[in-house]
Amino acid sequence: MPTSALSCRAAALATAMTVALSLTPTPARANPGTDPAERVASAAEQLEIVVEQYNELREALRETRANSAAMHAEMTPLEHAIEAHRSEVSLIAARAYRTGDTRALGTLGTLIGAATPENLLDPLLLLDRLTRERHRAIAALTEAYERLAKARRAVEALAARQRGQERQLAARKLAIETELARLAGMTGPDEPAGKSVPRLPEAVGGAAGEAVRFAYAQLGKPYRWAGDGPDGYDCSGLTSAAWAAAGVRLPHNAARQYRAVNLVSRSARRAGDLVFYYRDLHHVAIYVGGEKIIHAPRAGTRIRIDRVDYQPVVGYGRPG
Structure with missing residues (x-):
């Protein structure tokens, strides 16, 4: 051998x-x-x-x-x-x-x-x-x-x-x-499903656009532990599925995704980039522009849009 x-x-x-x-x-x-x-x-x-x-x-x-x-x-x-x-x-x-x-x-x-x-x-x-x-x-x-x-x-x-x-x-x-x-x-009951889907904050092309459009299509679906779709997702399951729709494979884990992407600065970030939270990197979202993210927050919630700084940001990364 x-x-x-x-x-x-x-x-x-x-x-x-x-x-x-x-x-x-x-x-x-x-x-x-x-x-x-x-x-x-x-x-x-x-x-x-x-x-x-x-x-x-x-x-x-x-x-x-x-x-x-x-x-x-x-x-x-x-x-x-x-x-x-x-x-x-x-x-x-x-x-x-x-x-x-x-x-x-x-x-x-x-x-x-x-x-x-x-x-x-x-x-x-x-x-x-x-x-x-x-x-x-x-x-x-x-x-x-x-x-x-x-x-x-x-x-x-x-x-x-x-x-x-x-x-x-x-x-x-x-x-x-x-x-x-x-x-x-x-x-009381879990967070209800949203009735309307907001418009994209900005036009996005290429693979990043595919990932962002996929994430938008998942709005209102429930958080599901270890979920990778199509009926529900956890945080890293959503981001890996979004970029898979664009032809880019990411591991189904936030910390591994952090190691797999090209890190970018806050000023250089753009729609489609991933946003990582907490020092132990246990949460990840997809940036959609206009200071907004789409993510699967936690159990009992649904995939939704939030402010990018809704929790402390550790870093930004660009797949591909």
Whole structure:
């Protein structure tokens, strides 16, 4: 197996390990007080953080499984190559030393067949060298196979750990949703769907225009945790779906989107750019111009237009 391929697998494994280790539980915020509306808002924000952690974990688990499958695909031809070399060595030993059928050795067999007592030593030395080279090839292939198998075992262990984290996040999500359901009766029904769609604040062309028009078409749809449409979205699900409509793939996670885009300044931002919020990057929206964004705010709300600075902005990014 080429050393570069093993290096790539090792790098991917290291990245996945880093992602897994970074998914630690988010500390609970201070008690928001006794006001049911404040408690709902706090619980909903906690749910959004958990959702984005789940989205991050889901992306990491997808990469881990892809790495494992790629390693398995590389191990199969290595197994075949090892077996082929072993068969060649066996063939050399069986035919050359037992039966004397040197024709099976190709060019080397011709040399041995033409040997005389005076020149017999040279072809026999060549035969010995050939056999030793075959054994070295087998040893190198076996070493590569064992290294790849070890890396794959590590990846599979990581996948098991990620699945455990997935279950932990699901339990946290359930607890928050239960609290939201309990508080819902104290604060009234969820935010109603809007009846009208406002006009675009400015004309937008190209891929950014496609993304903005897609986002506008989703106004009024409900926030749905880990949702990527078409009936509902979470924050990063909406932005990834909007840019997918423009032919640009973005990961379904706000922090990963931040790392995937080209960062731009506030003065350089334009419609279609992504807007990232909070220091831990657990929320993202799409800028539509006129100091406005479209986003999926949190549980119990619907996709809507807000001011771009409705919460502290961390940065702006341009996909593509």
